[in-house]
Amino acid sequence: MDNQTLTITDNRTQQTYTIPIWRGTIRAMDLRRIKAGAGDFGLMTYDPAFMNTASCQSAITYLDGDKGILRYRGYPIEQLAENCTFLEVAYLLLHGELPTEEELAYWNCEITHHSMIHENVKKFMDGFHHDAHPMGILMSTVAALSTFYPDARNVADPKCRRKQVVRLIAKMPTLAAYAFRHRLGLPYIYPDPELSYAKNYMNMLWRRTEPKYVANEVLARALEVLFILHADHEQNCSASAMRAVGSSTADPYSTAAASIAALSGPLHGGANEEVLRMLDEIGSNDNIPGFIAQVKEGKRKLMGFGHRVYKNYDPRARIIKQVAGEVFAVTGRNPKIDIALELERIALSDDYFITRKLYPNVDFYSGIIYEAMGFKPEEFTVLFGIPRTVGWLAQWQEMLQDPEQKIARPRQVYTGEDCRDFAPAALRGQKEPAGI
Ligand code: SDX
Numbered sequence: 001m002d003n004q005t006l007t008i009t010d011n012r013t014q015q016t017y018t019i020p021i022w023r024g025t026i027r028a029m030d031l032r033r034i035k036a037g038a039g040d041f042g043l044m045t046y047d048p049a050f051m052n053t054a055s056c057q058s059a060i061t062y063l064d065g066d067k068g069i070l071r072y073r074g075y076p077i078e079q080l081a082e083n084c085t086f087l088e089v090a091y092l093l094l095h096g097e098l099p100t101e102e103e104l105a106y107w108n109c110e111i112t113h114h115s116m117i118h119e120n121v122k123k124f125m126d127g128f129h130h131d132a133h134p135m136g137i138l139m140s141t142v143a144a145l146s147t148f149y150p151d152a153r154n155v156a157d158p159k160c161r162r163k164q165v166v167r168l169i170a171k172m173p174t175l176a177a178y179a180f181r182h183r184l185g186l187p188y189i190y191p192d193p194e195l196s197y198a199k200n201y202m203n204m205l206w207r208r209t210e211p212k213y214v215a216n217e218v219l220a221r222a223l224e225v226l227f228i229l230h231a232d233h234e235q236n237c238s239a240s241a242m243r244a245v246g247s248s249t250a251d252p253y254s255t256a257a258a259s260i261a262a263l264s265g266p267l268h269g270g271a272n273e274e275v276l277r278m279l280d281e282i283g284s285n286d287n288i289p290g291f292i293a294q295v296k297e298g299k300r301k302l303m304g305f306g307h308r309v310y311k312n313y314d315p316r317a318r319i320i321k322q323v324a325g326e327v328f329a330v331t332g333r334n335p336k337i338d339i340a341l342e343l344e345r346i347a348l349s350d351d352y353f354i355t356r357k358l359y360p361n362v363d364f365y366s367g368i369i370y371e372a373m374g375f376k377p378e379e380f381t382v383l384f385g386i387p388r389t390v391g392w393l394a395q396w397q398e399m400l401q402d403p404e405q406k407i408a409r410p411r412q413v414y415t416g417e418d419c420r421d422f423a424p425a426a427l428r429g430q431k432e433p434a435g436i
Contacts, residue, residue, distance in 0.1 A: 012036045025054055044411050051308075054235075056243065056402065060093060060394050061234040068312035072232060073097070081319050086227040087111060087197050090169060090390040093232055094397065108196075114170035115191035115200065118148050121175070125182050134382045135264040137179040138172075143257035145171065152251040155400055164252045165393045172386045173197065177204030180379060189213075198223040201386070206374070218330045219373060222323050226366060229316040230384050232391025233362075234309075238262040238269065242392040243399045244408040252396060259392045260385050266303070269384040271363035272370070275304040276377040279336045279343075279368070288343055296352045304364030305347060311357035320365045327369050334372040340365060 006019040006026060019030045032042030047053045062071045070077040073092050080089050084098075091099040091107050099107055121141060128137050146152060149167065154160040178188050181204075189204045192213065198220045203213035233239070241262040246255045263269035282291050294300045307314060324337060344360055347353045367380045375383065399405050 008034065010034050010036070028053075044413075046413055050240075055240065055408075056235065056399065056405065058234060058395070058398055059096070060398060061232045061391070063234055063309050065307070065309035065311050068310060068315050070233075070315045077229065077315055078319065081225050081228050084228060085196065086224045086231070086387060089228045089231055090387075093390050093394040094165065110166050111170045111197065112191070112193045112200070114167050115174050115193075117145075117171050117174050117178070120148075121145075122178065122188060125178050125188075128179075128182060130183055130185065132183070134176070134179045134183065134379050135260065135270075135385070137182070138175055138382055138385060139257050139260040139264070141175050141179070142168075142172075142260060143254055146251045146253035149251075149253065152253060153249075155246070155249050155251065161252070161397060161400070165397070168252060168256060168389055168393060172389045173201040174204060176382045176386055177201060179382065180205050196220070196224075198227065216330055218326055222327045222369065222373075225319065225323055226369070226383070227387035229319060229362065230366075230387040232388070232394060235395075236268065237265070238388065239392055239395045242396050243405075246396045246399055247405060247408040249400075252393065255396060256389060256392055259388075263385055263388065264381055269363075269381045269388070271303050271361075272367040272380040272384060273377045275340075275363055276336070276367040276371060276380070278303045279339050282339055282343070285339060285342045288339070288346055292343075292346055292350065296350075302343070302347060302353075302358070304367075305353070305360055306356070306358040307361045310359060310361065313359045314361040316362040317360040317364055320362065320369065324365055324369050324372075327372055331372040331374075334368050336371070337365075337368050340368060 004021040006021060008017045008019060009015070010017070013036060015034075017034055019026050028045045031045065034043040035041075045053065060073065062074070063069065072080060072089060073096055075092070075098070080092075084092075087108055088099060088104055090111075091104065121144065124144060125137065125141060145167075149164065151160055152164045174191055181188050189207045191200050192203050195203055195213070195215070199213075199215040202215045202220060202223065207213040235243075238259040242255055242259040245258040246252070266274045278291075282288060291300065292302075295302050324334075328334060328337070344364070347358065353359075363384075366383075367377060370380050370383055371377070
């Protein structure tokens with residue numbers, strides 16, 4: 001087909017317009033030519049929640065929602081989860097290619113070298129209550145890092161950007177582990193440069209009085225795979241937050257804090273915590289039919305199910321189910337997996353879910369593994385945020401290097417009052433105030 005154009009007739013004016021079609025889209029700005037008359041602003045698109053709007057061009061992650069495909073820089077997620085370390089995948093997402101052995105060795109060394117955090121961070125970490133939500137601690141401490149690295153504001157300088165990228169990837173596990181230890185009243189454990197990314201995180205989480213932490217190999221590999229699966233997912237809510245906030249050229253620490261805030265929402269990364277609370281509430285297979293009935297009445301959501309893009313099985317959920325078996329061989333079976341499997345079996349045979357193409361997403365099974373490994377539900381989304389920091393940074397860098405990108409500033413359809421004059425309080429009639 002060579003005629004990649006739309007012909008639009010404006011029935012208000014009988015004018016016709018030829019709009020180019022570009023990679024399955026039309027440019028919204030091309031619609032501004034369509035005016036009802038002189039002085040008309042021109043047409044805009046109206047797309048609440050961006051259901052059908054591409055906000056950028058990106059070469060990082062490819063999803064096919066109908067086929068349940070996920071690729072990082074063209075590599076199928078299944079192959080990366082099977083063959084790579086997390087830092088190898090992090091290098092791929094950020095640089096566009098898998099590293100050579102020499103590049104990977106240098107990259108590992110760089111990240112390890114920057115895993116310490118300023119001692120002052122402990123002082124405000126200690127300021128949180130013992131039961132402070134770990135996402136609140138993480139969001140705050142990541143934002144605070146911007147005050148330790150004021151040069152991070154030089155986002156136009158590639159060398160400066162790379163320094164912050166390395167620092168953020170390296171320090172996220174340390175901050176997360178410190179938050180975990182603070183909540184338990186345990187002393188902070190320093191990073192161990194001899195350990196891999198996942199094993200070092202486990203060391204900072206779980207080392208007690210032993211002189212050297214020795215990680216369980218199966219659990220360490222499971223954590224690496226879970227980190228790989230959570231590393232990026234194209235223009236999800238938190239990546240969009242990273243792009244929008246980063247487009248004002250704010251520093252990457254403050255920008256990442258905004259992404260952590262977005263991820264914490266129960267409809268996004270916070271879902272993995274909600275899934276466990278839902279499974280605890282259901283309690284046994286006997287209660288599943290009653291719960292499903294409430295979902296179908298619209299009273300509840302089946303947390304961990306559904307996705308804006310995947311209208312097929314989330315490929316990450318499939319891999320996580322396999323990882324669960326390997327983890328349970330070490331930790332013992334988490335009985336909640338049986339409720340989850342039965343919930344999935346019933347849902348996938350029920351018309352309500354079939355017609356809405358609702359399948360398990362990445363959050364449905366991950367929490368069951370995390371709980372078996374010893375994490376509390378409120379710590380699960382932190383485990384999502386650590387690896388997703390790589391995706392946020394890859395999206396942030398791509399945005400800053402995109403010549404088409406500028407500060408994100410959407411338009412609106414104004415539905416408020418027309419112009420009206422001020423009236424002194426004594427003359428104002430009683431009006432039903434708009435809800436806040
Ligand atoms: C993540 O974007 C990403 O890529 C995110 C993510 C990533 O890696 O970054 O994949 C990670 O956030 C996964 C999603 C985790 N969230 C949950 O598991 C929360 C439960 N899921 C839903 O809230 C929902 O499915 C969303 C938020 C994930 C997607 O919502 P959409 O695309 O806005 O879909 P919708 O709410 O318009 O739902 C369409 C229909 C509605 O029914 P009707 O109004 O047509 O009758 O499906 C129903 C919804 O009520 N529906 C659900 C449901 N999800 C959608 N009904 C019951 N349970 C659910 N979970």
